[in-house]
Amino acid sequence: MIKKQRKSLRLRHYDYSQAGLYFITICIQQHKCLFGQIKDEIMVLNDAGKEINQCWLEITHHFPSVKLHQHVIMPNHLHGIIELVGAPLVGALSSKNAQPQGIAPTIGTIVGAFKSLSTNCYIKGVKKNGWQPFDRKLWQRNYYEHIIRSDESHLKIIEYIDTNALRWQLDKYYTP
Secondary structure, three states: OOOOOOOOOOOOOOOOOOOEEEEEEEEEHHHOOOOEEEEOOEEEEOHHHHHHHHHHHOHHHHOOOEEEEEEEEOOOEEEEEEEEOOOOOOOOEOOOOOOEOOOOOOHHHHHHHHHHHHHHHHHHHHHHHOOOOOOOOOEOOOOEEEEEOOHHHHHHHHHHHHOHHHHHHHOOOOOO
8 A cells, every 4th residue: 555645835945944034824733722712803812822822932042043023823723924034054153152053943943843842831731730631732743834025925924913813713724
């Protein structure tokens, strides 16, 4: 029996450690609403959602070459804009001590680290605070990404993120 290969969502031959803006969407497995609810068109985070939000904000502590822009935690997914700024290349030298700075992080590395750290945090919350448990994995296997290539696209994505809760019932991730 031949296993069907999954189609990659990534752009072929694109360097995802390249400086630039990336629009990211990460979904909870089976689109379970674990992070809060929409009330009167406003996202109200529960304790788990607040913790996931904190994990998102801490990305910059783990990756100094990352700058975070708009983001929103929704009941069963999150949207965010990640900027890679002047990420050092392999073997790049620091002006201070002339030591190699390591490999520039890719968007995949950053999202993977976020998923791992936030899953561990969520598991602690399930055990300690009785948060709603999940089946096997918190996050879906992959994530969606869009390389932001123009100011116009950037502004449209900012508006989409900022108004996401207003369109919740029309959202493809909506589950009542």
